[in-house]
Amino acid sequence: MFLWKVLWNPQDYALAIVEHPPLGAVTLWLMILAAFWVLIVEALHTKAGAQRNLTGFRSALIGVPPMLLAVGLLLTFLTLGMMRWIGHPLSFEALFCLLAFALAPKYVHWMGFPLREISRPALYIWRTLSAVFLLAIAVRLWETFRAAAHLPGWQTLLAIAPALASLLAVSLMEIFLKPTTLRAAYSWRRARGKRVVVFYPPGKAAADAEAMAKESDALVGQIEQFLEVRPLAFRIEVFLFESPEDMRRLLQVKHRLAHGYAYNDHIGLLYDSWSEIKDTVAHEITHTVVMQRLHKHLMPLLNEGLAEYGETQTGGSATASICIPLSLSTLAHPGVFYDWQEIEAPDYSPGAKYAHAAALVDYLIGRYGMNKFKELCLQTAYDSQQNRAAQFHKAVVEIYGISLQNLEIDWRREWIGSGQIEFALDLPDAR
């Protein structure tokens, strides 16, 4: 009750602090202790020999209170200077506490931060609330300082000016900060399926989007089945962009635009009729399922080959063709495989690389089975910069009991033997 009273009506408490400096000092020290509490606990934890492995949320939890304290101290010094100049000195502790209580709504406001990432309408609601909070804090600063220091109006305005100006700057920055999720970055329409949610641009037919959601549901099931993995526990978000410009801007793509993109829990591609986008959707969903169920960073050669394989397994028609003279050992390097992202005119088109990778994956799974292939994916996946070719050689010997060179010779021979040799370098673009 006391805390509620203090937070809701800080003027009384502020007056008490001004009149009883020790109360201000105690409050200040409690606040400092609270701000550093997590740091202290963390330090004791580390001293006790515990492993330090901070997640983003925990490090934010630890970092924010001291940061707020630093900002609070800075504001106090600024206001202290202003009060002295006006000729109404207050003790440092009293001022700090006055500011802390007057700014209390800001904490509530920060807790509402996740709202801005949910959707476009939620972002607008958050922005409106931000403006309301800002107004509430301004009124509260005004009332608190008038009550605490018995200042006339213009002097109150001067006294709160530094705090108010800083708050205004921070709040405006927050209000115009771009949301970090795709959901909130654009005015999407939604179509919910059982396994996916399709986000499509306004102006497109809802019935089409719903049909796409249904078709995508089926794709997710098929992909999980051929990969022999547990079903995902969430709906994959499928973002269909209105134009290449929107796609580039919203996905923040700098290199040459691919047909589609896959992330941890969502995929993105251009809006078109289902028959036009089906293969790309299957390709990207395969990437996402692989990221969730196998590994986040597969070797690109295997990753793209597997995604192309996903297209054919779901009834699509990805081209599989041995069409690159470079050795598998060379193509194991991401910089070589994805060179089209960096240079304008690569020696081999992205489409040729993908078809080549598809032919390899098709051969490996067809001949040795999915389990061994998954093992190969895991052993050649990477978390840091390593010698990929060496890793690839080692894994192939361990899993297939054959050297990478011999595997490549067998593969190329079999392909030629089956009459499927093709040197089509002018293949569709990458995804």
Ligand SMILES: [Zn+2]
């Ligand atoms: Zn891909």
